[in-house]
Amino acid sequence: MRTEVAIEALGAKGDGVARLGGEPVFVPFALPGERVVVESAGARSAPVEILERSPERQEPPCPHFGACGGCDLQHTGDALYRRFKRGLVVDAFASQGLEAPIAELVPCRPATRRRAVFAGARTGGGGFAFGFHERRSERIVPLHVCHVVVPAIAARLEALGRLASLIAPRRGEVRLTVTATDGGLDLAAADAGKLDERQRRNVLSFALAQDFARLTVNGETIVEARRPRVAVGTVAVEPPPGAFLQAVPSAEDAMAKLVLEHLAKSKQVADLFAGIGTFALRLAERSTVRAYESDAPALAALDKARRAAPKLRPVAFERRDLFRRPVTAKELASFDGAMFDPPRAGAEAQSREFAASKLPRIAAVSCNPATLARDCRILVDGGYRVLSVTPIDQFLWSHHVEAVALLER
Template structure:
């Protein structure tokens, strides 16, 4: 049924929240203070009209906004948006009794996302390629995207043609596109396990004709015209197919700047959940580094880059599942600095060991304020003081926020 609602707050996922006698109703694309008309089923509302707009409502940057589910808060003025993201971190810390004096959000500009994951599927002899609609598996085809790097947007017609060659039936699959220094790196997951010879040849020909760097399907590299390379600081790294990479280079630089400044002067640094060397290769300009990571391909890329680079301090690597076999406090006592950047699940087991160690300075990097707050509480209980907490807007106009927390053993925040 259609009802008039007053939006009281903005929820964690960017939905407007109206408190009603029947409970909260979540209305995507509505803002606090607005009076709206919405079609409501259970606790979900579909926005029909904004009858009294918020003073912080602005025109969205994308013509697809409101249909495409890729962004949830393009309609919010920058200052209000930045404070909403900052407050998400504050609330997570508050639940653990941690310091709430969070720095201002470090903003990430539009058109800076170098890594984008699209959804695609076959449809009537062609392929749909875009993002899922909000709260739906329906694919919204896009012709432009104000978040993605320009070279990714320019390649959309060719990416759609590639998806049509790879798609098998109506089952949706993912197409991850990364803009590297040597061209686009394209990796698909969930499509055909094996391509027929004709389609395989057509896909390879398209990649070569368009100057893309690499195409991999289901983990198999079909063609690599040139190794996809990114820079971590000034160190070139050939990233593995489908491997993890920070989504926006500007956000990565902001995170790395905070980490390297905090650990400056450390003689021996541990980089845990090191990936392909985002922090390790930068830190190695001034410190010996030991990098631990569970993904063999990422670790191999890090090790190769370190060996090829000129002027780095020694870098050692260790393949290790830090969730199930964290480095012990005794292992960690040989380091005077440490950085960890785990997946969304956080690093609870590893933090319990860090809390028992003598490491003087720690940098914690996270894409999940909730698990970060849990991990920081463990470190604080173990004797670390929080020096600073900085949110970084890597995923523009989405609910996601990165955080860098800096800690020192025995030091309290001023």
């Protein structure tokens, strides 16, 4: 049954929100102020026709938009887009009863994302699909162009798809993490098929012919023509295969600038969920740092980079699962500043230890405004105040946003 609805707002995942009988209806790709006809009156309804078009609607630049699930908001004008992303942070903090000063969104440009995870799978008739998943679907949308990733990745989509087809399992998907580094493309394949010797030789030859810097398959290095390196401040780091990196270098720089300025007077700094040293190596330019991280290869990369940069101050490190064993308030007594950058789940247990500590300054970095606000609520209840929260865009045209919160006791 077709129904006409009025779009009132954008939902947290970028869908237009209307109401029918007092219940919300989520309409993909609809914008506030529009009247649209939808196919049904269910909770999620596909738009059929736009009767009244928002002046904030724009033409999506990508031909895959609407099918590819990588982008939600290419049809959204810049002003509405910025309000939406900042609003995600505002709403998250308001839901925790926090009246934090929320800055304007720090934007990012198209074609700046240096790391992406693609999927590949065999299709009927001997075909192969390589790209991103369709919205709310396991179907892979084959990509020919991408306006989000850096040109070094976008120009190689065909070659990356051919490589994925060589290593894909007979059933299921292969995941290919592609990172643009100073040494070239660093490729890490997971859930690939088991390679026999002939396949291994073919994959090796193909990777060399395509001049990829490094290729690992299911954790095994097939070829390393050059060492992949990324710049972390003034230090070159060799990330482990498939390692987590901030997606956009300019966004990483913006986050680092906020953290470093906030902790400028701290002489002893704890960096929790330190990864490859994205913040620790920058902090070590003027502070002594202790880095905590559960991933051994990431810590090894951090340590190697630190030893190659003798002008930095000492960086000690400890392998530690901070979800199961947070750094205690007693341990934190030896620091006069701290920062944390946890996964999307946040750092609830660690925040409780921070709240019980006497640390004068804390910087919190997060890709999930909801868990960031929850953790800040714990810190505020423990005697801190939020000085500022800065939304930072590094997931262009998606409903995801990064944020940095700065707190002091």
